Amino acid sequence: MTKLNDEQRAAVEHGEGPLLVVAGAGTGKTRVIIERIGHLLTHVRGLQPENILALTYARKAAEEMRQRAAERFGPPALRSRVSTFHAFCYELLSETAPRRTLDRVDQWIFLRRNLELLELEHYLRVSEPGRFLDDLIEFCHRCHDNLVSPADFRAYVEKRMAECREAARSSPLPGPTAKASRRQSRPDSQDCSEEEMARLQELAHVYERSEGLQERSQLVSFGAMISSAVALLDRSPELLQQLRRRYRFILVDEFQDTNPAQFELLVRLTGEHRNLTVVGDDDQAIYRFRGASYASFRQFEEHFPEHRRVILSRNYRSTGRILGVAGDAIAFNSRDRYQPDKQLVASYPEGRHVEVWEFADEVQEAEWTATEIARRVRGGEAGSYSNFAVLYRAHRHRDLLVKALERYGIPFAIRKLAVNRLPPVRDLVAYLRAIGRPDDSISLARVLADPRWELESDLLLQYCRRAAGQKQPLREALESAEPPQPWPARERLLDLLNRCRTLAQEQRLGSWLALLAHELGLYNHPGSGPAVGAFVSFVLRWDQEKSATGLLPEFLEYFAYFEEAGGLVAFPDEDEAWLAPPLEPSDRLGIASSDARQGVLWADPGGSVGRVELMTVHGAKGLEFEHVYVLRLLRGAFPTRKQEPLISLPAALWKGPLPQGDFHQEEERRLFYVALTRARSTLTLCTISNERQKPSPFLKQLTEASNPHLEWKRPAAAAPPVPDSGRDTEPSGRLRFSQIGPWAAAATRRSGDGFSLSASQLETYLQCPLKYQFSYGWRVPVPPAPPLLFGSVMHGAVKEVVRALAQRPGNLSPDALQAILNRHWPASGFADTLQDRKYREEGLRQLEGVRQIWSEGPSELLYQEKSFELEWGGTTLVGRMDQINRSAPAEVELIEYKTGRPQTQKDADNSTQLTLYAEACRRVLGLVPRSLVLFNLATGERVRTARTPEQFQTLEQTIRQTAAAIRAGTFPPRPGFLCRYCDFRPICPAHEETW
Known part of the structure; x- marks a missing residue:
């Protein structure tokens, strides 16, 4: 082992009292911590390994530190406590009451299941009930990081409201009344509007209610773990004294990422002995969120004024040129650095540029x-x-x-790969959904495109179109009639799905998922075995730790929420790689397949070359x-x-410098x-x-x-295109994954297969050609999403309300409006009772708005939901116009009702739908609308626009180009923000990890 340099030795051999070690990149900070543990054990009289506590942030870092200390100083060093902050606090909390930890995703799921109890108003989007949960959770975590309890935040809100009331009384002018945007809400702003005050009150209520729900369920979130431990020590002086006697020396790695709650935990644990060693580098603070990078160092200096400071500046990793570039780069952060003039000294030659x-x-x-x-x-x-x-x-x-x-x-090896985005796991999830939810046509389509079933893409296309034509799930179309052409594997597939469905009703998912994966051969494919094994392990943990029944329906609900919350199933550490267990012949589910297994993450064509x-x-x-x-x-x-951030913690509540x-x-x-x-x-x-x-x-x-x-x-010439990896077209004898995405993207429209375009179809293609293909080419059956279902309900209800008012103005009571809404309301289709109730309330409010507006200025009703068909741009265009009125003897207006996000003037001016409908009105009905109106039912606002000849020409050209691309079979995916709302994500290749 190399000798310690003078700086390192000064840190290692420091005696008692607080020590701050500023350790630049590559200066041996982990070695300093380990050597200091050994020095303390050999030089402090009576000190036992159990009297040392070392804290860091990552479990793997803690384990590495523990092992290196044992290798350096022998097995006794293993008795020193080396832990992450969160593991240490969890054990403290578990000693007083059993609790289950909620990571961020599970906290989201817990709150989503209890959403109605949160009583959200401002932070609830009915079309997407969980939309703002991430932001609310982030806000609560920032509160915990800064030791702001629900009571503290409630007191802050009450103080703000009192200040606003006082300002309103003392000022001759009214305070701000402009409505605050939900996307720009700032709790520390000077906005005193009623809406902003209501938002603050809702934040306080949500923080109190969510914490109460978790506590009553004996849960503690990852974000609340540190603050909960600090609170426990504050109300348990005996426990605190016990810990202080036990841990006479405390060492902290990666101190730059310490938040105020963690720092207060350290302050309490050190007590009077103040034997705290912290090691960190503010230039590598990448997890402090909004706090200043040097905040923890300043807090240390203020709380421990007698501290000793040691600076490690000699780098043992990089060449001089690399350090020169790095040093110049970070120097531009001079205003937000603990030591702006800090420079690393290289131990190696300058090296290459x-x-x-x-x-x-x-x-x-x-x-x-x-x-x-x-x-x-x-x-x-x-x-x-x-x-x-x-x-x-x-x-x-x-x-x-x-x-x-x-x-x-x-x-190659990819670290932090999302297992649930890999093709074999997406296939396995599709099988589970097809088994547990027979009406899930998208998942069944993915299953049918699995090469093991030997189904041709044309036959799958026929099944999808048959199901769509008969308005039935794909499963019913598959079962109800003989295939249009021979398909020997059909009965085997249906038999598997039916037998697994029976199994799923009787046995916990964890008891048979691995069997299904084996029999599908998903453990056989090179590279896929560990991915599938990691997913099976994920399901087993869910079964053992988070599930009430362990049955498939419960898991499918959990996993839908898991993915909506952005959850990722990760590979375990390589030394924990999950290998598929051997199966007995009697364990099989009935599919003939090989039992070969692959126990490595990636094939290594280079042998031992890494x-x-x-x-x-x-x-x-x-x-x-x-x-x-x-x-x-x-x-x-x-x-x-x-x-x-959507919701910021007020600056007044942040601990430490900003x-x-x-x-x-x-x-x-x-x-x-x-x-x-x-x-x-x-x-x-x-x-x-x-x-x-x-x-x-x-x-x-x-x-x-x-x-x-x-x-x-610069390279000498442009590189040639990189071909596909061929992963889905491997030699025979190797398993391939579902081909649904490539099939759809590669499909061309057959000669004579005529088609028409509606405004929504045209807009869908322009948004994403592959989504158009799934929706209108293949016609994969998809039940309408809640916003579309609500829109359909409201169009029917608005039509009836307007017709009744046109016939007998002013003759609709609130009860009559409710009866109309009830007649059009579906028996099912919404996410849960909360969404159903909120949509009902919104629907009735929108109908009342229509009644009021129509009563104030009735027009002559000419047409409702008028269908049309015309040839334009070399293509057949079809559609249905919501409403056409005669507002004056020579004036016609065309109205389209919108139930979702209120449309703006820009939306109206650029609306493809209004342009097409104006042309159809002129050519089919002989009417030239003077006004084109987007009627926002949510606000009652009518946004008016008109069209120029140039706009009609532009749309005609767009129609020609789009129709030509469709006929040519051009259907690439176009991933973007709107993908989050797409039903076809489970079968879209753009949402699979490249591996």
Whole structure:
């Protein structure tokens, strides 16, 4: 073992009292903590291993620290307590009362199931009831981080309201009355409007109610664990004294990420002995959220004025040039640094320049990176592939690189891969949904496209269209008649689904899921076995820890919420890889398949040459690699664009200093610094420059500062396209996954297969061609989503109300409106009773608005829901106009009712639907509407617009182009924000992880 340098020795050999160690990247901070544990055990009289507490943030880091201490100082060191903050606090809380921990996703699910009890108004979107739960949970977590209890926040709200009342009394002018936008609510703003006060009261109520619900259910959220432990120690002085006697020395790693609640926990534990050692680097603070990066250091200085400070500045990881670039980069954060003049000193030569490669596009970036890694390894320059890491800001940035690596046979491993987004797991989930929910046609379509059933895509298309034509689920169409052409596997599939359905009604899912996965051969495919095993383990944990019945219907509800909350099923650590257990012949579900198993995450075509590590920059924290590539250093990608939180904790309630300047930019720069300092020998930065993409401002700053360690380069020529990996077209004998996405995207419209376009179909294609294909080409049966169902109900009810008022003005009572709404209300289709009730209330309110507006200015009703068909742009256009009125002898207005988000003037001016309907009105009915109206039922506002000849010409051209693309079979997915509302996500290839 190398000797400690003077700085390290000073930290290790410090005696009693508080110690602050500012440890830059690669300066050996973990070694200092371990060596200090050994020094204390050998030099402090009477100190036992049990008297030392070491705290960090990640379970893996804690385990590594424990093992390294044992290797260095022997088995007794294992008796020292090395733990994460949350594990330590959970054990404290469990000693007084048994509790189950809720991670963020499970907390979301718990609150979603209890949504009605939260009594939300401002933070409830009826069409998407769980829409604001993430924001509310984040707000509650920030409260806990700052030791703001529900009572504290309630007191703050009451104080704000009193201040607003006093301001209103003392001011001759009325206070602000403008309505605050839900998206811009700021609890610490000076807005005194009634709506803002109501929002604050609702926040206080939700915080109190959610905490109460969790406490009564003996649950504690991950975000509340630290503050709950602090509260426990405050009301249990005997327990606190016991802990102080037990832990005479406390050491903390990654101190820069400590929040106020964690700091207060440390203050309480140290007590009078004050033997607290903290080690951290404010330049690597990437988890402090909104607090200043140096806040924890300032708090330490204020609470422990007698502290000793040691600065570790000698770097044992990177070359001089890498440190030069990293140092210049982080220097731009000078206003938000604990020590603005801090510099790392390299222990190694300057080394190679840090290269910045500027590419023409993402494909060229991926192709060059893959070939460069292959060249360096196969040419003997850089040893094995395991010496390389590729870092990126967002998971999607790796997709093209993965294809390129596969193309060149380069072994790789992806860290933090989402198992539930991988094709084999998505297939397995589709089987579960097809078994548990026979009316789920989307999942059954995915199952039918599984190559094991030998179904041709044309036959699946016929089944889907038959089901849609008969308005029945795909399962009924599959069972009700013989297939249009021979399909031998049909009976085997139906038999499997029926027998599994019987099994699901009687046995817990955890008892038979692994059997199903085995018999489907999902453990056999190279690389898929551990993914499926991780999912099976996830289900088993759900069965054992979170489930009431363990049955499939309960799991399907849980997993739907899990995915809506953004939950990800992760691979376990590699040393915990789940291997498929062998099965006895009697365990099988009846499908002939091989029992071969794969126990590695990824195939390694290079044998023992290792594999390239792919990971986000966040995932790379604490790691180091010989050669590092950083992708997509682009404006808007790294740094990302700033997103303000929907609900902010008031500045008055934050503990510690708040950041100065552009906090988001500074936090992103610290993350950039983390990426740079992962490299030991070489560092390659990748950017793109074209009409729509520009290099990151971080690179621009380094260039403008004339950093001597950077060298900009460009590849000699554009890279050829990267072909598909072929993962779905592997040689015979290897399992393939469901082909539903590729089939739909590749389908072309057959000759003579005529089609028409409606306004909604045209808009759907322009939004996402693959969604159009699933909806209108394949016609996969999908029950209407709640917003569409409500819209359909309201259109029918509004039609009846308007017709009645046109015949007998002013003759509709509230009871009559309720009766009309009841006649059109469906027996089912909404998410739950809360959504049903809220939509009923909204529906009645909207009908009352229609009644009032019609009564105030009745018009002559010409048409309602008038259907049309016309030829335009070489295509048949169809549709149905909601309403046409004659408002004056020579004036006609066309009205379209909207039940969802209120449409703006811009929406009306650009509406494809209104343009098409105006043309249809003219050509089919011989009427030229003077006014085109979007009637917002939610607000009663009528947004009027008109059309110019140029707008009709533009739409005709769009129709021609769209129809040509449809006839040509052009149906690529177009992922974006609206995907969250798409029914076809379970079968869309754009929402599968590239692997």
